[in-house]
Amino acid sequence: MTDDPKLTSRQQSVLESMRGAIKTPPLPVRSCGDCAKCCEGWLSGSVYGHAFSPGTPCFFLEKTCSIYKDRPVDPCRHYRCGWLAEDTFPMWMKPNLVNVIITKRENKERKISYYVIDQAGDGFDQKALNWLVGWATRTNSNIECCFGGEVKRIGSPEFVAM
Numbered sequence: 001m002t003d004d005p006k007l008t009s010r011q012q013s014v015l016e017s018m019r020g021a022i023k024t025p026p027l028p029v030r031s032c033g034d035c036a037k038c039c040e041g042w043l044s045g046s047v048y049g050h051a052f053s054p055g056t057p058c059f060f061l062e063k064t065c066s067i068y069k070d071r072p073v074d075p076c077r078h079y080r081c082g083w084l085a086e087d088t089f090p091m092w093m094k095p096n097l098v099n100v101i102i103t104k105r106e107n108k109e110r111k112i113s114y115y116v117i118d119q120a121g122d123g124f125d126q127k128a129l130n131w132l133v134g135w136a137t138r139t140n141s142n143i144e145c146c147f148g149g150e151v152k153r154i155g156s157p158e159f160v161a162m
């Protein structure tokens with residue numbers, strides 16, 4: 001027995017897809033939130049003439065960005081780490097949780113895109129690294145891991161030899 005009035009099959013299918021949508025939990029929203037790893041001195045860049053680089057945090061970083069509303073377009077507004085930009089990477093791999101920052105790059109000359117994996121903390125999460133290596137192998141993606149001054153590439157022969 002059903003309370004639904006007589007519906008055409010098309011109406012029934014629309015109704016069922018609406019019911020399905022209501023039951024599906026919303027995807028979690030990705031946002032930087034409490035993460036400031038890209039400002040903490042694990043990546044390199046310059047803001048209003050102040051350089052930051054591995055070991056030197058951004059001049060404007062206090063507990064959070066002290067000039068957030070006035071932060072420049074480049075690099076601050078343009079930069080989105082891989083975790084923030086792509087659903088591919090699991091939620092648990094947020095940079096401040098695993099001490100790893102993923103950055104998508106492209107070698108335009110050779111038309112090769114790849115992901116740079118930077119260490120972003122005194123220790124990094126081995127589980128995250130294992131996940132990234134497994135993912136790159138499964139999906140034929142190119143990754144360049146930069147840990148402790150060492151660079152290791154995994155991916156196509158052309159990328160590895162780059």
Ligand code: SF4
Nearest residue numbers: 032035036038081095
């Ligand atoms: S590392 Fe990614 S998630 Fe963290 S603040 Fe930077 S862009 Fe946002």
Ligand code: SF4
Nearest residue numbers: 039058060061065076
């Ligand atoms: S200006 Fe703000 S957003 Fe830009 S790198 Fe510095 S702390 Fe981060």
